[in-house]
Amino acid sequence: MELKIKKLRENAILPTRGTKGSAGADLYACIEESVTINPGDLKLIPTGVAIALPDSSAVAYLYARSGLGVKHGICLANGVGVVDSDYRGEIMVGLCNVSGEPYTIEPNERIAQMVISPVIIPELVEVEKLDETDRGEGGFGSTGKK
Numbered sequence: 001m002e003l004k005i006k007k008l009r010e011n012a013i014l015p016t017r018g019t020k021g022s023a024g025a026d027l028y029a030c031i032e033e034s035v036t037i038n039p040g041d042l043k044l045i046p047t048g049v050a051i052a053l054p055d056s057s058a059v060a061y062l063y064a065r066s067g068l069g070v071k072h073g074i075c076l077a078n079g080v081g082v083v084d085s086d087y088r089g090e091i092m093v094g095l096c097n098v099s100g101e102p103y104t105i106e107p108n109e110r111i112a113q114m115v116i117s118p119v120i121i122p123e124l125v126e127v128e129k130l131d132e133t134d135r136g137e138g139g140f141g142s143t144g145k146k
Contacts, residue, residue, distance in 0.1 A: 003116060006050045008048050027105060040097065056096065059085065059119040
């Protein structure tokens with residue numbers, strides 16, 4: 001599979017993989033000056049790039065970088081970002097600070113990782129009844145500790 005990537009700004013950095021085994025490609029902050037995210041704040045950070053997934057059988061997921069999340073409490077505001085196959089705009093990363101300390105994003109800093117995955121698009125069919133399972137409607141810890 002080929003992923004087409006377009007720079008939308010001259011100072012944009014194309015996504016990179018840290019190692020050959022990296023599932024995700026790092027996305028970089030395409031900003032002119034530092035952006036501080038205070039505790040509890042949300043900031044939308046541009047990457048300066050757009051992508052063209054080959055078709056609707058693929059999706060790009062945006063995930064937090066583990067170092068930013070674990071060491072600094074910087075994570076994606078929506079948990080996981082979804083870039084649909086027909087989206088051609090700039091990839092923007094919504095970051096939030098769940099720590100008790102401000103964190104400053106620097107220009108060209110790696111801010112998220114993008115994972116390309118297959119997607120199944122089923123036909124949505126309304127039914128009167130669903131098939132029965134052993135679990136049934138049990139949820140929220142119903143299969144673990146009580």
